[in-house]
Amino acid sequence: MPRAETLALVRRYYDAFNAGDAAGMLDCLTDDIEHRVNEGAHRIGKAKFAEFCSHMGVSYRETLKDMVIFATDDGARAAAEFVVHGTYLQTDPGLPEAKGQTYILPAGGFFDVKDGKISRITTFYNLNDWIAQVSA
Template sequence: MTTLDIIKAYYAAFNRGDTDAMLDLLADDVEHHVNQAGIRRGKAAFAEFNTHMTRCYREELTDLVLFAEGDRAAAEFTVNGTYLATDEGLPEANGQTYRLPAGTFFALKDGHITRVTTYYNLTDWMAQVGA
């Protein structure tokens, strides 16, 4: 698979809610950099994050635009979400919906994703959920 094929597969799995398929695309030592947070290292940490996210949020990504060059890729998209359960340190959830522009940068090696770096505007999200 090409870099672009791998990233397309990653987002298709995301939109299906298929964490296992996402994990299959990651290197064992993947680094997951998340906006406003630290770095999660390894597939287990990525899986734990996805479990948490699935409990607190239901999201579908639309308007996906992908760029790939060699072993690097970038994506721009719109997050269409519902805030399902209160996430620690954030406003109380009561089913609020949100629509948020976001982007992710990727690094790959030997056909696997080694770094996922996601950015979004937390202030915008907070305003949309009523903070």
Template sequence: MSTTDLIHRYFTAFNAGDTNAMLACLSDDVAHHVNEGKIRTGKAKFADFCAHMSHCYREELTDMVVFEAESGTRAAAEYVVNGTYLSTDDGLPEARGQTYRLPAGSFFDVENGKITRVTTYYNLADWMAQVSA
């Protein structure tokens, strides 16, 4: 499977809400660099993060474009996050079912057919403005 195929499989699982399928794409010691957060290492912490996110947010990623480095060991994806804020997240505005739409991107390291690093970026100020309106 190519790196591009792996990244598409990861995001297909995300859109399906299938955390187990996402975990199957990851190395055991995956480094998860969360936007505005700490680095979490390992599949268990990644699964915990996904559970928290599923509780607070419902999201679908669209307009996906995946880029792969020639070596196949690095990739990037650009997409649009279409979401609903379901439950108030710590330190953030109160959730009232607000919807949002914002551009985002993820960067990946890949070794032996598994994702070893996921780094996600989006504009938190843009998100805050949308859910506070």
């Protein structure tokens, strides 16, 4: 896949994220999507990813800003750096109590792309930074 198409695919994925459009996000993914979050479970498949999106939509309201997206020349891999602007809506088990706290958190994502779709997403953020912000 050409680099420009990979950049557009990742942009479309994040545009859907910012719009709260889980179906649009799922449309960007392979059926066997591998989803890794640095502080969470490893998931395989669209059904597991959809469950994750549903949970996140209840517990958090987030918008990603200051997005910068990179891709390899062959378009097989990509990365994005952004800042999460969020509100903690409902307590996530094992985390501090939610009281509508807001947070601003630098984060990033790494992608594999296969056959015009995202086949792996790995997301990184600093959980201790987030906990400090919502506990303040």
